[in-house]
Each structure stands twice: as structure tokens, then as C-alpha cells.
Amino acid sequence: MAVKIVPSILSADQADLGAVVRRLLAAGLDTIHLDVMDGNFVPPITFGAKLLADLKSAAGGVYDAHLMVARPEAQLELFAEAGADWITVHQEAAPHVHRLLDRIKSLGKKAGVSINPGTPVVQLETLFDVADLFLVMTVNPGWGGQGMIESCLDKVRWLKERVETPVMVDGGVNEKTMAAVARAGVDLAVVGSALFQGNLTEVLARLRACAEATPLTADGPPA
Numbered sequence: 411m412a413v414k415i416v417p418s419i420l421s422a423d424q425a426d427l428g429a430v431v432r433r434l435l436a437a438g439l440d441t442i443h444l445d446v447m448d449g450n451f452v453p454p455i456t457f458g459a460k461l462l463a464d465l466k467s468a469a470g471g472v473y474d475a476h477l478m479v480a481r482p483e484a485q486l487e488l489f490a491e492a493g494a495d496w497i498t499v500h501q502e503a504a505p506h507v508h509r510l511l512d513r514i515k516s517l518g519k520k521a522g523v524s525i526n527p528g529t530p531v532v533q534l535e536t537l538f539d540v541a542d543l544f545l546v547m548t549v550n551p552g553w554g555g556q557g558m559i560e561s562c563l564d565k566v567r568w569l570k571e572r573v574e575t576p577v578m579v580d581g582g583v584n585e586k587t588m589a590a591v592a593r594a595g596v597d598l599a600v601v602g603s604a605l606f607q608g609n610l611t612e613v614l615a616r617l618r619a620c621a622e623a624t625p626l627t628a629d630g631p632p633a
């Protein structure tokens with residue numbers, strides 16, 4: 411199965427987000443990853459629900475709201491009303507994540523749960539029956555452009571051995587790391603800064619080529 415690329419607009423020119431989203435959609439990337447940061451769960455402050463609503467009405471698209479916020483329960487209705495299609499909360503941000511995922515689903519949205527690099531993947535086990543998406547962070551959240559912590563891909567392998575639920579990775583996906591991402595069995599890969607370095611069509615073609623040129627051999631993965 412091919413890795414689906416999900417663009418994050420975190421590293422885009424924020425004065426130009428409507429045009430950026432139109433360009434991404436025109437390039438065939440149908441789902442936009444919105445990195446919502448509250449200055450508390452992570453230091454930066456980024457986007458609120460109104461931006462999602464405005465982008466959706468101006469440009470269309472499917473929206474995946476990645477809530478890096480300390481009190482996700484306060485944001486669920488807001489993002490649902492704004493038109494988010496997927497809402498992902500962090501395991502580390504709430505004591506009752508199962509309930510939050512249920513709540514997201516009762517709002518008619520797909521429910522995701524994310525874990526930071528320092529969080530053991532086994533913590534997701536009690537969410538197998540409710541999560542629509544597992545988002546494995548491959549950097550510590552907060553900023554685009556960081557190097558991938560490749561050992562986090564072992565968590566993807568662990569999940570893929572146990573569930574059919576889609577697994578997404580986020581952080582440091584680029585032409586150097588995409589092959590390892592594909593080999594780990596990732597279904598969806600968030601790509602941020604790498605998309606905004608050079609011509610979008612060419613970058614996408616190179617990323618897809620990296621994802622495909624990764625056969626597993628009896629001798630193990632290619633170096």
C-alpha cells in the first residue's frame with residue numbers, strides 16, 4: 411500500500427494560507443493537516459477553529475485537526491463546528507482519552523489519538539476499539555523542520571501487527587526518511603517543511619518515488 415501524503419501548512423507562509431491550500435489541493439493532496447498549538451501543551455501558538463472554517467469555505471478540502479493543546483476537551487465542539495473531518499487529540503493531554511474519542515465520534519467526526527516520542531505505544535492498546543487513527547509523532551511536537559527520531563517507527567510496526575486502523579506519522583518526513591517510513595508500513599505521512607522547499611510537483615514526485623523504491627528483501631531493508 412502506498413503512503414498517503416498529508417500536507418501540514420505549519421511551515422507555509424501564514425500570510426498566504428488560502429492560496430497555499432488551493433495549491434496543495436490542486437496538486438492532488440486532498441487532506442490538509444492543521445497543527446493546532448496553544449502555547450501550553452507546546453510553546454508556539456498557531457491556528458484556531460476559525461482559520462479551519464475560513465480555509466474550508468475559501469478553498470475546500472478535507473481537514474485533519476491535530477490538537478496539540480492542553481485541554482483538548484474544550485476544542486472538540488469548536489473544531490467540529492468549524493468543519494474538521496478528523497480531530498486528533500494527544501494521549502498526554504487528557505486523562506480520559508477513550509471518552510474524548512467517543513465524544514469526537516458522536517460529533518460525527520473521525521477520531522485520532524497521537525503519542526509523543528516519549529510515550530510508550532502500549533498506552534494505545536485500550537483505544538484499539540475506538541480510535542479511527544493512530545498518529546505516531548516522529549518528532550517532539552512544536553515546530554516544523556526537525557529531524558526525525560527514526561526509532562519511533564518501531565511503534566508503527568507494533569501497531570501494524572495488531573490493528574487495521576490507519577497509522578499516521580508526523581515530523582521529519584522528507585526525501586531522506588520517506589523510504590524508512592514506507593518500510594515501517596505507515597499509511598499516512600504528514601509532510602510539512604519538505605513540501606515548501608522547491609517546486610511542489612517535483613517535490614511530491616520525489617517523495618513518492620522514495621516511498622515506492624523500498625522493497626523488503628530477505629537480507630533486510632536496503633541501506
Ligand code: DX5
Binds near residue numbers: 421445554555580
Ligand atoms: C510538529 C507538527 C508537524 C509539523 C511537521 O509539531 O505536528 O505536523 O508541521 O513538520 P515537518 O514535516 O517539517 O517535520
Ligand code: ZN
Binds near residue numbers: 443444445580600
Ligand atoms: Zn501535526
